[in-house]
Amino acid sequence: MRPDERIRRATIHDVARAAGVSAATVSKVLRGVTTVRSDNADRVHRAVVDLDYRIDPVASGLRGEQRRIIGAVVPDLESPFFGKLVTELESLAEGAGYHMILASSRESEERETDLVARMNDWRVAGCILVPVRSERGSGATRLNDLGMKAVLVDRVSADERFDTVAADNFSAAASVADLLIGEGHRHILLHGATQISKAVRTRLDGFEERARALDPTVTLDHLLSDEPLQTQRDAVRVYLEERQGDHRPTAVFSLSQHSTLLVLSEIRRLGLRIPEDISLVGFDDADWMQTTWPSITAVAQPVEAIAACTMRALLARVEGESTGFPVQNLEPCSLLIRQSAGQSNEEPPHQSQRSSGSP
Amino acid sequence: MRPDERIRRATIHDVARAAGVSAATVSKVLRGVTTVRSDNADRVHRAVVDLDYRIDPVASGLRGEQRRIIGAVVPDLESPFFGKLVTELESLAEGAGYHMILASSRESEERETDLVARMNDWRVAGCILVPVRSERGSGATRLNDLGMKAVLVDRVSADERFDTVAADNFSAAASVADLLIGEGHRHILLHGATQISKAVRTRLDGFEERARALDPTVTLDHLLSDEPLQTQRDAVRVYLEERQGDHRPTAVFSLSQHSTLLVLSEIRRLGLRIPEDISLVGFDDADWMQTTWPSITAVAQPVEAIAACTMRALLARVEGESTGFPVQNLEPCSLLIRQSAGQSNEEPPHQSQRSSGSP
DNA sequence: CTTGCAGGATAAACCGATTTATCCTTCGAT
DNA sequence: ATCGAAGGATAAATCGGTTTATCCTGCAAG
DSSP, X not given: OOTTOOOOOOOHHHHHXXXXXXXXXXXXXXXXXXXXXXXXXXXXXXXXXXXXXXXXXXHHHHSSSSEEEEEXXXXXXXXXXXXXXXXXXXXXXXXXXXXXXXXXXXXXHHHHHHHHHHHHHTTEEEXXXXXXXXXXXXXXXXXXXXXXXXXXXXXXXXXXXXXXXXXXXXXXXXXXXXXXXXXXXXXXXXXXXXXXXXXXXXXXXXXXXXHHHHOTTOEEEEEXXXXXXXXXXXXXXXXXXXXXXXXXXXXXXXXXXXXXXXXXXXHHHTTOOTTTTOXXXXXXXXXXXXXXXXXXXXXXXXXHHHHHHHHXXXXXXXXXXXXXXXXXXEEOOEEEOOTTSSOOOSSOOOHHHHOSSOO | OXXXXXXXXXXHHHHHHHHTSOHHHXXXXXXXXXXXXXXXXXXXXXXXXXXXXXXXXXXXXXXXXXXXXXXXXEXXXXXXXXXXXXXXXXXXXXXXXXXXXXXXXXXXXXXXXXXXXXXHHTTEXXXXXXXXXXXXXXXXXXXXXXXXXXXXXXXOOOOSSXXXXXXXXXXXXXXXXXXXXXXXXXXXXXXXXXXXOHHHHHHHHHHHHHHHHHOTTOEEEEXXXXXXXXXXXXXXHHHHHHOOGGGSOSEEXXXXXXXXXXXXXXXXXXXXXXXXXXXXXXXXXXXXHHHSSSOOEEEEOOHHHHHHHHHHHHHHHHTTSOOSSOOEXXXXXXXXXXXXXXXXXXXXXXXXXXXXXOO
């Protein structure tokens, strides 16, 4: 605003002059190298305060091979899951003395690859990638080609190049199968919307394997698609409309949060009662699921654990402690039983929302 | 992985050598300076491709006063609103040839101030700040003290130091008043949870002013608090329980998304019917509001417009085109009328969820 | 035939840190 | 008294670009 606001930032040399030492000494003091006489260190600290000196992270990283930056690429920033994940990651990275650069691939694999290259331009010490599709995508390939240190997260299974971290989708889905089969359901719809990612496939497999193990005669229908929202919506409606009475599944397992929302809205549009006419279990929990009526039984993912594990793995690689084969980390999920399936352990159904008169 | 993977990155000098020109010339070509003979430019371009050369953004920005980076600080990354906002902003920044550095203040004003200082360390060309509280917070002050170029977004009103961009909370809230008063409600609860930010206050004012203008006798109760979630929850319950029959408000206007969820869950816990016993309008729309039953009437914020306006304003300042007084930008919201209040224009209520028998 | 100037190219300085190679003390051991 | 080693400090090189000041080469004007 003011014309004379060309604020002259203090440099390390200004500090050196003020403290009566060399720039090299200042640098040492600031990075905690111990071979400095304590009286010199004190003078430096005083000068830093006097001049309001702050290290320029850009210049600081220029010389070394890698910079104290961690890159993170996620498929989107609009879902609470990734939002929470990156918030945690940012916090952990800072705690370890790293800056974090964040970018959204917006569910585009092309953009993902580009962003990985861009992270390499920044000479990040390491990179966290949540692939759009799976560990076999071009983002991970690029990561490998560029010789970057990285951890693959969430939409992945084991990989021979990088450590991976994910929710234990397989077991969690299996426990959903336990629940539904245990409740007597023998015809179940599995629904997956949006990206048919590795995670979604794993959930599918986990459910199917357990369900068939428990009862080989169970009928499992699939409705998976990458199509636009409206197309998927229509597909669900047609599916449900075509199957009346005994031909209709008695339960739905939706494999993602988007999917849960979509299925729920179609069930309602058709006037089916939950859970009397049809039960619903969703993978991935959200605040609203506990508040909507009936509340939705869902699998909650261990976001904090995933974040913590990811950062631990990455730092171990970056700081060179860990050099062995890549490891696959699976974090256990928890199944939150509510009203839409299973015996709810929350308060009893709200009478008035349900029926204003009496039968 | 491989021992010899010390990937020798090509520098601008390598390119210069390969093209048989000087580094200065390469730099010119790459930044589109026109005083270069076209045959030289061609050779440079070819060398760039051959060597897979990429500009190091860090070294590149070192000399100049400001770097091609835009900083953004938001209160959280877990809410879809900010998620969408930063996604848009990132996209726009890239389009203009800037990198974007993103950070979450996690609703802490102290952290916000710290992050602003950190953005300054990076010598960002400009900074976008969504303050935790308002334009009077310490983040904005720090921004000003450091002489940074910035735009304040969302939880702000007019400011004499920076351009501001926000949803037109005042008018939108007024239109909610139009709706509720028009529907005959004369006793309304205004509920605000989480951060009582500038935005929330403005919504409150907008509603009250219009409501009282339409009917001076209207009764408006307030329940605003920064308290922990459970305390707020109890407050709502006690409030509703204490007021039976005629003493109970016939409508609630919740001033934020969190607030809507909280109020909704308490209304349900008490077994009140929506909208028969009590109407509900929320500020800030979410996917689930259109799917839950009954669907929730809500004010939708113009995220894209806000993002576009923000980036336009910031770039104008950064690129020195705009030097006048700070301007306040207000983007209009839209009111989505659903089942929880007003005459829904969506499909009729679902019979079966409502009542399984007949009266 | 000189002078002047414009168009282009470039060597060298610069940005602000880190790191290296060197140098100076001081102190203990021989 | 001499030498070596250790402890500290620093000048200078370095990182990879951008910018500046200089320089060269023609060509048109005087």
